Amino acid sequence: MRAMVYRGPYKVRVEEKAQPVVEHPNDAIVRVTMAAICGSDLHLYHGMMPDTRVGMTFGHEFIGVVEEVGSSVRNLVPGDRVMVPFNIFCGTCWFCARGLYANCHNVNPNATAVGGIYGYSHTCGGYDGAQAEYVRVPFADVGPTVIPEWMDDEDAVLLTDALSTGYFGAQLGDIVEGDVVVVFGAGPVGLFAAKAAWLMGAGRVIVVDHLEYRLVKARAFAHAETVNFTECDDVVVHMKKTTDFLGADVAIDAVGAEADGNFTQHVTAAKLKLQGGSPVALNWAIDSVRKGGTISVVGAYGPMFSAVKFGDAMNKGLTLRMNQCHVKRQWPRLFEHIRNGYLKPSDIVTHHIPLEHIAEGYHMFSAKLDGCIKPLIVPNAA
Amino acid sequence: MTYTSDKPPLAESTDQLRARIPGWGADLDPKDRPSVPKLRWQEDRTGAHWDFPDRQPEKWPRERSIEHKFLPPVFGTSCPPKGVSGVIRRFAYRKYSEGRAAHWLLLLAADRVDAWESHLRSFLTARPDNPITETGVLSEFSRHGFSSRIGQKRSDVKHQVLDPVIVAGPWVLAVAITVTLARKLTHRS
Numbered sequence: 001m002r003a004m005v006y007r008g009p010y011k012v013r014v015e016e017k018a019q020p021v022v023e024h025p026n027d028a029i030v031r032v033t034m035a036a037i038c039g040s041d042l043h044l045y046h047g048m049m050p051d052t053r054v055g056m057t058f059g060h061e062f063i064g065v066v067e068e069v070g071s072s073v074r075n076l077v078p079g080d081r082v083m084v085p086f087n088i089f090c091g092t093c094w095f096c097a098r099g100l101y102a103n104c105h106n107v108n109p110n111a112t113a114v115g116g117i118y119g120y121s122h123t124c125g126g127y128d129g130a131q132a133e134y135v136r137v138p139f140a141d142v143g144p145t146v147i148p149e150w151m152d153d154e155d156a157v158l159l160t161d162a163l164s165t166g167y168f169g170a171q172l173g174d175i176v177e178g179d180v181v182v183v184f185g186a187g188p189v190g191l192f193a194a195k196a197a198w199l200m201g202a203g204r205v206i207v208v209d210h211l212e213y214r215l216v217k218a219r220a221f222a223h224a225e226t227v228n229f230t231e232c233d234d235v236v237v238h239m240k241k242t243t244d245f246l247g248a249d250v251a252i253d254a255v256g257a258e259a260d261g262n263f264t265q266h267v268t269a270a271k272l273k274l275q276g277g278s279p280v281a282l283n284w285a286i287d288s289v290r291k292g293g294t295i296s297v298v299g300a301y302g303p304m305f306s307a308v309k310f311g312d313a314m315n316k317g318l319t320l321r322m323n324q325c326h327v328k329r330q331w332p333r334l335f336e337h338i339r340n341g342y343l344k345p346s347d348i349v350t351h352h353i354p355l356e357h358i359a360e361g362y363h364m365f366s367a368k369l370d371g372c373i374k375p376l377i378v379p380n381a382a
Numbered sequence: 383m384t385y386t387s388d389k390p391p392l393a394e395s396t397d398q399l400r401a402r403i404p405g406w407g408a409d410l411d412p413k414d415r416p417s418v419p420k421l422r423w424q425e426d427r428t429g430a431h432w433d434f435p436d437r438q439p440e441k442w443p444r445e446r447s448i449e450h451k452f453l454p455p456v457f458g459t460s461c462p463p464k465g466v467s468g469v470i471r472r473f474a475y476r477k478y479s480e481g482r483a484a485h486w487l488l489l490l491a492a493d494r495v496d497a498w499e500s501h502l503r504s505f506l507t508a509r510p511d512n513p514i515t516e517t518g519v520l521s522e523f524s525r526h527g528f529s530s531r532i533g534q535k536r537s538d539v540k541h542q543v544l545d546p547v548i549v550a551g552p553w554v555l556a557v558a559i560t561v562t563l564a565r566k567l568t569h570r571s
């Protein structure tokens with residue numbers, strides 16, 4: 001089959017690879033019909049995530065058709081059109097039993113601090129991902145769901161990561177009616193978090209980024225106020241001024257490890273790999289929020305230490321909440337919101353790229369060219 | 383006002399927000415939020431029909447964190463460790479827990495070694511690594527590299543110039559060293 005393959009930092013190509021096989025009785029093999037490139041893939045692409053091996057196939061946001069099932073699979077049959085959460089999870093460990101699917105303990109030998117994720121380095125379990133024609137889907141009875149008749153494919157694919165994560169991020173903010181919510185990052189996750197903040201009753205939603213074209217989207221798609229941080233001397237002071245010096249009630253970090261805005265932080269993290277991530281947006285969040293406020297972190301950081309302003313968080317009595325998203329737990333409610341017309345996730349899709357051109361796709365998304373917000377990958381066999 | 387007890391007023395009333403934003407307040411009640419509270423017993427086990435899953439066969443000694451009691455029942459089988467990078471990786475897993483910086487720094491070092499090993503190995507194949515096609519840099523032309531950056535207030539342009547250095551730098555260095563060494567050797571003989 002054809003599959004995207006990592007060749008080292010900033011380098012990927014499409015190769016002929018052996019088709020995945022059933023390795024466990026509850027596996028399914030899924031023929032991928034649509035996959036996405038996620039902001040998280042950029043951390044791998046830039047060589048920031050420890051134990052990212054040359055030869056791995058990335059891709060954790062995808063839908064497809066069941067091709068084959070293992071002997072113990074009961075809930076799926078070949079031919080089913082499925083959406084697959086980016087989490088690989090067993091359903092019955094201590095964590096899964098309590099709904100923490102992202103923190104499953106039965107799927108990742110390489111690390112106990114991380115769950116299992118498709119195509120996301122060995123630190124997340126060493127599974128090949130879905131930017132390919134076929135993918136192995138473990139625990140087929142647990143993760144995948146048949147795509148409802150009425151749902152668009154592009155909405156389904158975004159439900160497998162970006163939309164669910166943004167919505168989850170807003171929940172971690174514990175928003176109450178009238179809260180001022182500031183969202184750092186106007187990528188797919190930030191845009192969806194901003195949108196979800198309204199569902200939870202925010203009184204004001206402010207989105208911060210430096211890419212003007214994404215802020216335009218934040219105003220139109222997420223009905224938010226926007227701040228281009230390159231236009232403020234000091235984004236923290238700006239946030240204080242705009243909230244009558246109280247600070248925001250809730251801040252959401254939808255940026256993660258490669259945050260810009262501070263050259264030293266960015267270069268030490270993203271280029272030199274001397275810290276787990278560049279916590280520029282996280283530090284801005286800590287300083288922009290009011291005392292006693294809440295920070296929600298859905299931006300991803302590497303497992304190493306990062307230079308976070310912990311003292312301010314402590315002195316301000318902040319609540320810090322964070323996790324990878326438990327994707328499937330969000331679905332029933334998100335399905336309703338899509339049906340009711342409150343959410344139209346596919347509105348943020350900007351590019352459709354054939355699998356064969358994935359190297360250009362990665363470069364474009366990484367360098368933020370051509371107004372790119374969300375690129376979808378379409379395999380040849382789709 | 384912040385220096386007194388009232389909250390600064392909002393520009394829009396609840397009614398105005400409801401009128402302007404589709405779905406405003408649909409999840410006002412925390413009971414409607416699927417991830418609240420954080421720990422919630424999942425009665426249906428999300429479709430699982432086991433207490434502990436079947437074990438996937440271990441086809442080669444699978445490296446694992448020493449913070450695990452045993453090899454978890456299911457795991458990825460992409461890219462088994464090989465070469466010098468494989469030796470470093472196995473050592474990092476065997477020796478250091480996830481709590482130690484050495485664990486992660488060794489794994490990152492192994493990643494760099496892996497890239498070098500793989501590039502060199504690729505030169506022995508019919509498909510050597512091609513930095514032009516693999517970096518996708520030609521999309522600079524087809525995807526408006528110039529106008530996407532110039533005249534924008536982008537903060538990432540400052541460090542994007544480092545990317546080609548990161549990708550090409552080590553190669554330039556390697557070639558320079560080889561040439562220098564070769565010159566010295568030929569000079570001597």
Ligand SMILES: NC(=O)c1ccc[n+]([C@@H]2O[C@H](COP(=O)([O-])OP(=O)(O)OC[C@H]3O[C@@H](n4cnc5c(N)ncnc54)[C@H](O)[C@@H]3O)[C@@H](O)[C@H]2O)c1
Nearest residue numbers: 039040185187188189209255256259260261299300324325
């Ligand atoms: N928790 C999860 O389950 C989960 C799931 C998906 C993605 N993620 C993470 O969420 C983050 C965002 O993902 P995405 O797909 O939207 O990525 P993205 O790269 O498209 O978006 C990130 C945005 O942040 C902006 N940005 C950079 N520095 C900033 C700063 N200091 N302040 C404000 N904005 C800044 C960038 O310009 C960009 O628009 C990534 O770190 C990704 O790994 C987490």
Ligand SMILES: [Zn+2]
Nearest residue numbers: 038039040161
């Ligand atoms: Zn993702």
Ligand SMILES: [Zn+2]
Nearest residue numbers: 090093096104
């Ligand atoms: Zn589990």
